[in-house]
Amino acid sequence: MYSAPVLIAGEWRQAAESGRFQPANPSTRAPIEHQYPVSSWSDCDAALDAAEQAAQELKSLPAQARARFLERFAELIEAEAESICARAHEETGLPVKPRLLEVELPRTTNQLRQAASAAADGSWARATIDTAANIRSLHGPIGPVIVFGPNNFPLAFNGLAGGDFAAAVAAGNPVIAKAHSAHPGTCLMLAKLALQAIKETGLPLATVQMLYATSRADGLKMVGDSRTGAAAFTGSRAAGLALKQVADAVGTPIYLELSSINPVVVLPGALRERGNELAEEFTSSCLMGTGQFCTNPGLVILPSGKDAEQFVNLCVERFNSSPVGTLLSAGVETNLSRAVEELQTAGATCLTDNTTADPTRVSRPNTLLRVTGQAFLQQPERCQTEAFGNTALIVESDSIDETRQILGALEGNLTGCIYSARDDSDDSDYNQIEPVMRNKVGRLLNDKMPTGVAVSPAMNHGGPFPASGHPGFTAVGIPASLTRFSKLDCYDNVRAHRLPPALQDENPTGAWRLVDGEWTKAPL
Incomplete structure (x- = not known):
């Protein structure tokens, strides 16, 4: 059977295979036609060599070259939008409309264009000049970046086109993308368009390379290789x-x-004031995309009592009556089943019907569980098991002090939300728990479910461990996300004509032009 080629050093070549894999359509459980190679170390080694050379070549090109590539890549993706989304739908089960074609693909091209603007502008590099001491510094490229994309965003977080990719290239680095095994055909389509854009805009051919899979040992070896500048993993x-x-x-x-359960606290006044409205808002957010968002609200903390019971009953009704979505893969299905079992073993009670899954496709019932605050505090680690999918845990707290203890026992999360009364009657409770919540999350929300992640310069899509590996950086939000893939370059008493243009007191005469596929400096 046909095995798809890998992209190394600007060429499509048959992989040096150590095996093959075949994705399946989660909507039917049927295998998808093509097989894809598991590359041996020789492919990894060749890609690293080519990337190292491309990194040096990129340094000699102007920022406009990277910007034009990103813009052109966005244009090519838009021109092939329907076919890309059709393939992504086949491989992930995510709906073409509105999810892929009307939401995720536009977000992807928007990110690429924002990254292009940041590359051309150059302010992300934070050029700093101490004229008196003749010391100057700015952020520059760090070298080849390996990007491991996730399964749940086949476009906007794809290793070949997503936010990490865009930030790494905008900062001046070549990318070696590890395609995701759940949607390799989508990755192949994006890689072809990336190579076309590279050739049209005069970038080094190895600016973008792609391998579908490696052994675990070779993947680790690539990240630890001296030629690798940085890596990104979701x-x-x-x-x-x-x-x-x-x-x-x-x-x-x-x-x-890595993982996040995104706690949502509903304070007593908010529950009394608009409990029905919040039940609908929570259910919609939790079940959106079959719960397969890293910002899915997986933990809701409520004050125990009559209002909480009514809220829970409404949520159970909505979970039971809502359509059961398709999960991304059989692996997600298996892991979700294990997570629900772990939560139940830790003391949680399942409140919803567990017979509604469709065996003809990859799915699990919409699942809502409940545990007391006391039981949560007895086994906080197990009660924070991430159930990635259409599942959430409600924790009923006996007091605001117990709510503070529950929040204090949480691991780091991407987001945390507090709902309070519109008349500010919950302010005393809010002031007691907000500092605890603030220390546990990257993004704090008020009166708003966390599911959406706006591509805004002010956005933080990160947080304390294990939400991310470092609380000081964001995976979404340009230009801030570019600095992850940079190093700080300092120039001490370097002669003016040897400085990067951004650090020169006066920019040199002349401008970069793309002529016959090559960037050259021509007189103004």
């Missing part, structure tokens, strides 16, 4: 921590997004 905690251990051992920066 996925499971176990895989991310294994990569982090290797990266830390050699000092390679690695940026991780």
